Amino acid sequence: MEPLIQVQELVKVYRLGEVEVHALRGVSLSIERGEFVAIMGPSGSGKSTFMNILGLLDQPTRGQYLLEGMNGEHLSRDELAEIRNQKIGFVFQGFNLLARTSALENIELPLMYARTSTLKRKEMTQQALSAVGLEGRGHHHPSQLSGGEQQRVAIARALVNQPSILLADEPTGNLDSKTSIEIMGIFQRLNGEMKITIIMITHEPDIASFAKRNILFKDGKVIEDR
Amino acid sequence: MTRLFASLRIALRALMVNKMRSALTMLGIIIGVSAVIAMIAIGSGAKQRIAEQIASMGSNLLMVMSGSSTSGGFRGGAGTVPTLTVDDAKAIQTEIPAVKFVSPSITGVAQVVYGNQNWSTVINGTSPEMLEIRGWSLSSGRSFTQQENDGAAKVCILGRTVVENLFGGIDPIGQIVRIKKIPFVVVGVLFPKGQTTWGQDQDDIIFVPLTAAQKRLFGMAFPGMVRSIAVQAWGPEKVKEAEGQITELLRQRHHIQPSQENDFSVRDLTEVMSSAEQSADVMSLLLGAIASISLIVGGIGIMNIMLVSVTERTREIGIRIAVGAKGRDILLQFLIESLVLSLMGGILGIGIGMVGTLILSSFTKWPTLFSIESILLAFLFAGSVGVFFGFYPARKASLLNPIEALRYE
Numbered sequence: 001m002e003p004l005i006q007v008q009e010l011v012k013v014y015r016l017g018e019v020e021v022h023a024l025r026g027v028s029l030s031i032e033r034g035e036f037v038a039i040m041g042p043s044g045s046g047k048s049t050f051m052n053i054l055g056l057l058d059q060p061t062r063g064q065y066l067l068e069g070m071n072g073e074h075l076s077r078d079e080l081a082e083i084r085n086q087k088i089g090f091v092f093q094g095f096n097l098l099a100r101t102s103a104l105e106n107i108e109l110p111l112m113y114a115r116t117s118t119l120k121r122k123e124m125t126q127q128a129l130s131a132v133g134l135e136g137r138g139h140h141h142p143s144q145l146s147g148g149e150q151q152r153v154a155i156a157r158a159l160v161n162q163p164s165i166l167l168a169d170e171p172t173g174n175l176d177s178k179t180s181i182e183i184m185g186i187f188q189r190l191n192g193e194m195k196i197t198i199i200m201i202t203h204e205p206d207i208a209s210f211a212k213r214n215i216l217f218k219d220g221k222v223i224e225d226r
Numbered sequence: 227m228t229r230l231f232a233s234l235r236i237a238l239r240a241l242m243v244n245k246m247r248s249a250l251t252m253l254g255i256i257i258g259v260s261a262v263i264a265m266i267a268i269g270s271g272a273k274q275r276i277a278e279q280i281a282s283m284g285s286n287l288l289m290v291m292s293g294s295s296t297s298g299g300f301r302g303g304a305g306t307v308p309t310l311t312v313d314d315a316k317a318i319q320t321e322i323p324a325v326k327f328v329s330p331s332i333t334g335v336a337q338v339v340y341g342n343q344n345w346s347t348v349i350n351g352t353s354p355e356m357l358e359i360r361g362w363s364l365s366s367g368r369s370f371t372q373q374e375n376d377g378a379a380k381v382c383i384l385g386r387t388v389v390e391n392l393f394g395g396i397d398p399i400g401q402i403v404r405i406k407k408i409p410f411v412v413v414g415v416l417f418p419k420g421q422t423t424w425g426q427d428q429d430d431i432i433f434v435p436l437t438a439a440q441k442r443l444f445g446m447a448f449p450g451m452v453r454s455i456a457v458q459a460w461g462p463e464k465v466k467e468a469e470g471q472i473t474e475l476l477r478q479r480h481h482i483q484p485s486q487e488n489d490f491s492v493r494d495l496t497e498v499m500s501s502a503e504q505s506a507d508v509m510s511l512l513l514g515a516i517a518s519i520s521l522i523v524g525g526i527g528i529m530n531i532m533l534v535s536v537t538e539r540t541r542e543i544g545i546r547i548a549v550g551a552k553g554r555d556i557l558l559q560f561l562i563e564s565l566v567l568s569l570m571g572g573i574l575g576i577g578i579g580m581v582g583t584l585i586l587s588s589f590t591k592w593p594t595l596f597s598i599e600s601i602l603l604a605f606l607f608a609g610s611v612g613v614f615f616g617f618y619p620a621r622k623a624s625l626l627n628p629i630e631a632l633r634y635e
Contacts, residue, residue: 057548057628078552085550096545096632100243112232113550157549 002069003030004164004197005054010063012049012220023049024060025220033164036191036198038208041217047201048169050217054199055088055167056080068164085114089158089166093173095150097142103153104129104138110161128156131194132186148179155186159196166190168200172207184210237563240535251531252571254524255611259575259604261517264583266600269510271593276503280496282419282428284360286326286465287496290318290455290472293489309489311450312436314479318457321475324468326460329356330436330452334444338432339404340392347388348431349405351439352456357383357416359458367399367414370435378437382410385429386418408442410434465494518607524571525611532564532619543623544631556624564616565609572608576601 012024023046031037041047052058053065056072065072067087072080089110090096097106107128111121129138132152142150151171158166168187172180188210190196200211208214216224241248292310315330331352338345350356354369367383374381382403389398398412419428434443436452459468469492476490536543543556580596587594 052629055548078554081547081550081552084548090548092632096541096548098542098545100239109546110549113546113552113555161550 002066004033004035004068005031005199006064006066006069007053008064010050010053010060010065012046012053012058013061022220024053024063026063027220027222028063029215029222029225031197031199033197034191034195035213036187036211037200037213037215038211039199039201039215039217040203040205040208042203045217046220047217051167051169051199051201054165055090056084081113085110085161087164089161089163091151091154091158091166091168091171093170095142095147095154095174097150097153097157099142102139102141103134103145103156106142106153107138107156107160109157114161124160124162125156128160131159131190132156146179147175148182151175151179151183152186155183155190159190164197166196166198168198170201170203172202172204180204180207233559233562234566236559237566240539240563241566244535247531248567251527251567252574254527255521255568255571255608256524256575256578258517258521258524258611259572259608260579260582261520262514262604262607263576263579263596263600264586265513265517266510266604267580267583267594267596268587268592269506269513270595270597270600271587273503273506273510274595275593276506280500280503282361283495284456284458285496286459286462287359287494288457288459288465288469288472289493289495290314290457290476291491291493292451292453293491309480310452310455310476312452313450314476315452315455317475317479318455318472322468322471324459324464324471325457327355327359327456327458329353329359329456330454331356331456332436332439332444332451332453334439336406336443338388338392339407340398340401343392343394345388345391347385349434349439349443350431351434351436351443353436356433356456359456362419363417364414365417366397367412369414370433375435376437377435378441379435380408380410380438380442381413381435383414383416383433384412385416385431387427387430388432389415405432405434406443410438462496465496469494521607521611525568525615528564528567528612529615529619531567532560532616533622535563536560536619536623539623540626540631540634543626544628544634547626547628548632553624556626557620560620560623561613561616564620565612568608568612568616569605572605575608576604579604 007030008028010024010027011022014021014023025046027046027050039047039050049058053060056067059073067083072083075083098109104125107125108121111124116124126138129135132155134149134152134156137145137149142153145153155166155171172183175183184207187198187200191198198211202208214224214226215222290310310330312330315328318325319328329352331350333348333350335346336349338347353375354372357363357369364383365386369383370379370381373379382405384398384403392398392403393401398415401412402409403412404410416429416431421427440451457468457472459465472492473488477488480489482488546556583594583596586592
């Protein structure tokens with residue numbers, strides 16, 4: 001069985017006016033199903049670019065990215081949107097919930113775009129809500145929830161479509177250390193009990209220590225993988 | 227279906243968040259639509275009034291007027307010299323198949339007295355067909371009999387204005403009025419027609435038998451002379467045909483050489499009125515066009531606000547695209563939003579336009595007319611303004627780059 005994620009010699013070059021920025025300079029690695037990976041590195045090391053490519057939000061300049069053996073290179077915007085919807089869940093540093101929209105409706109969002117039936121949607125949303133321990137808080141709006149609770153809603157949203165990978169970009173960046181540990185607890189449980197593959201960017205070593213595998217980026221290259 | 231409903235809910239929520247802004251945006255459409263509704267109502271009201279007046283003059287009507295006099299280079303107006311005769315009228319009736327009714331008449335102004343009241347009015351000596359031709363109906367009493375008409379009987383039919391001025395509350399039927407001191411028995415009262423377009427009171431009139439007018443009221447130099455002949459053609463398409471044939475016939479009967487001018491004139495009265503109707507059409511088109519411009523300005527307002535909204539919600543759009551919204555999902559969301567704005571504005575505009583028009587017409591006494599078509603038209607126009615001006619911002623939203631959109635502060 002092929003690995004879940006396989007990248008070979010990924011290169012990403014941005015043009016900022018006259019200047020060419022080499023965000024990735026040849027990254028090769030593979031990630032198996034059920035792994036919990038932390039990606040670390042200083043800012044500008046290319047880790048966010050790497051995540052964007054893994055999340056099919058961006059395309060590499062050169063190199064190959066296979067997700068479940070499938071190459072996303074020649075797909076249209078809408079086809080990529082559909083794959084993101086089915087296979088990838090996103091958790092962001094700033095939570096990125098829709099304001100003035102209840103937690104349940106936020107969680108429901110990917111299912112709306114997946115054209116899931118109303119009944120199924122309700123059931124799956126409730127499941128995701130209890131997976132992050134927020135039963136009974138579903139009708140609160142983001143402004144009525146604490147930072148930790150908002151991030152849990154975001155995690156529930158990422159989980160609701162039962163994706164293959166959960167991509168988290170500094171999920172604890174805006175949280176205090178106690179709440180961060182709670183969130184990491186949720187990640188570990190999702191990874192351990194539900195066998196969800198998690199790839200997480202962080203620059204805090206003690207957060208990274210919750211993961212089973214740590215990859216260190218510097219200047220667009222992987223310099224450590226253990 | 228559920229998706230459409232969900233999109234509608236998302237759109238309504240987004241609009242509710244900025245109530246003031248949504249209301250102001252809608253105001254542009256409301257003003258535009260209510261202006262369109264009001265202008266069309268006023269325009270078609272005017273058109274309808276003109277159509278009613280055409281009907282009140284009598285349909286498919288031709289007036290044959292006797293010719294003008296010429297003495298020492300001084301030319302009088304049409305009808306100053308009676309050149310038409312009762313026999314001309316009879317000839318028109320019998321020889322021209324396009325003609326339905328013919329009624330010769332002479333008119334004059336005379337003082338009419340009843341009791342201690344008196345009134346100066348138009349006396350029209352004519353045959354009973356005149357009522358038919360000019361579209362008069364009787365509100366009480368009867369018309370002349372043929373016998374009365376031939377025998378110069380002293381009977382008359384009064385218009386409403388005359389009745390009001392002479393009789394007050396008394397029933398005029400059977401009463402005797404004196405026209406030029408000659409007693410006439412009132413046999414009928416006409417149903418009122420109101421004013422003509424040019425403000426002439428059509429009800430200020432008395433009909434008497436032609437022969438009575440000739441012999442007793444307006445002594446004619448030659449017996450059988452009439453001032454004018456009213457002719458009704460069988461249908462609108464026959465009017466032109468009848469006009470040509472009457473001219474031909476009368477030239478023959480009056481022995482007019484090809485080089486000479488007619489000593490009579492034939493006028494198509496409906497033509498005059500239908501040109502008035504056409505100008506009313508042009509007027510309502512013009513009013514509608516001006517009102518539509520304000521609707522387009524309202525549409526630009528929608529576009530402006532939608533562009534602001536797309537910019538403000540860049541991050542939201544980024545989130546939606548990241549979790550799997552396709553281009554058309556985003557496009558639809560914003561299109562529905564602008565459509566909701568414009569259609570709600572349209573509904574409110576229709577209401578306000580109708581109320582406003584009713585208030586306006588109650589103050590100005592302008593006739594107004596609402597039609598389902600004009601309301602539907604305004605509503606659809608508002609909707610298409612929403613789609614047209616909402617499309618560009620919606621498309622812009624659907625093409626946002628998700629990475630940049632998520633980073634947007």
